[in-house]
Amino acid sequence: MREKPIGVFDSGLGGLTAVRQLRALLPGEDIVYFGDTGRVPYGSRGRDIITAYAAQDIAFLLSCGVKTILAACGTVSSTFPQSRADALPVSYTGVVAPAAAAAAAATKNGRVGILGTQATIASGSYQAALAGIAPGIATVAAACPLFVPLVENGHFAKGDTMAALAAEEYLAPVRAAGVDTLILGCTHYPLLADTIAAYMGPDVALIDSGYTAAFALRDKLAAGGLLHPRATGGTCRYFVSDDEVRFDHLAHVFLGKAAEGEVRRINIEEYTLAP
Numbered sequence: 001m002r003e004k005p006i007g008v009f010d011s012g013l014g015g016l017t018a019v020r021q022l023r024a025l026l027p028g029e030d031i032v033y034f035g036d037t038g039r040v041p042y043g044s045r046g047r048d049i050i051t052a053y054a055a056q057d058i059a060f061l062l063s064c065g066v067k068t069i070l071a072a073c074g075t076v077s078s079t080f081p082q083s084r085a086d087a088l089p090v091s092y093t094g095v096v097a098p099a100a101a102a103a104a105a106a107t108k109n110g111r112v113g114i115l116g117t118q119a120t121i122a123s124g125s126y127q128a129a130l131a132g133i134a135p136g137i138a139t140v141a142a143a144c145p146l147f148v149p150l151v152e153n154g155h156f157a158k159g160d161t162m163a164a165l166a167a168e169e170y171l172a173p174v175r176a177a178g179v180d181t182l183i184l185g186c187t188h189y190p191l192l193a194d195t196i197a198a199y200m201g202p203d204v205a206l207i208d209s210g211y212t213a214a215f216a217l218r219d220k221l222a223a224g225g226l227l228h229p230r231a232t233g234g235t236c237r238y239f240v241s242d243d244e245v246r247f248d249h250l251a252h253v254f255l256g257k258a259a260e261g262e263v264r265r266i267n268i269e270e271y272t273l274a275p
Contacts, residue, residue, distance in 0.1 A: 012040035015033065018213055019033055021214035040152055041145075043074075054080045055080075057076075070093050073187060115142055117148065122143070147170075171196065182205070183207045184206055237264075
């Protein structure tokens with residue numbers, strides 16, 4: 001069991017920010033990544049559709065024989081039913097709880113901002129998680145529906161005009177609320193961290209949900225005795241539901257280097273997860 005790979009999925013390429021952290025934390029682990037690039041974004045869709053897509057993504061990873069699954073997607077982590085996650089044959093980790101815990105520990109003035117997709121913000125998942133940790137924390141949330149399409153289309157570099165305009169539009173009420181900590185509640189958003197930080201100012205701590213989830217997954221594997229026995233030499237395989245060439249072009253930006261692994265397109269519609 002320890003030698004089996006870690007499964008990671010996201011609606012598109014954003015989950016690669018979590019893979020990047022996993023590669024740094026657990027260089028001996030094999031990773032299977034699925035990015036649903038043919039159906040991105042998830043955040044503007046209804047709960048039933050998001051759950052159905054997530055179930056197919058999970059079914060694919062299970063077919064690859066993974067030992068654990070990381071939903072490196074704030075939208076899925078906020079909407080996929082806990083009862084279905086608990087029923088999976090392997091452990092399942094989302095990004096919400098780890099990011100909320102990190103934000104609660106980081107805030108000094110008790111005011112935390114939350115950025116996410118429309119579905120994530122509507123679910124109230126981060127707010128509920130924070131309330132469970134520290135009920136006195138005040139939150140202000142902002143849905144950022146253009147952030148994922150901007151990132152997926154390469155508009156995330158520091159100084160990008162489109163990214164800067166979107167950030168100003170979405171972040172104005174968050175900055176006005178005086179938060180000192182801001183959760184980047186979607187794994188695409190760390191690519192916009194420079195733009196977000198420039199608008200929010202240097203005194204606001206940014207919480208990377210993919211980064212914190214990677215640490216949570218490492219701790220879970222360690223507690224379960226499931227860490228791979230080797231210290232280095234792990235491999236990555238990448239699967240997408242749309243163009244492999246486009247993935248290969250952008251993946252190095254999310255990973256900080258070339259993907260260095262197999263990239264294949266699959267028909268995700270062929271996979272089904274039992275209710």
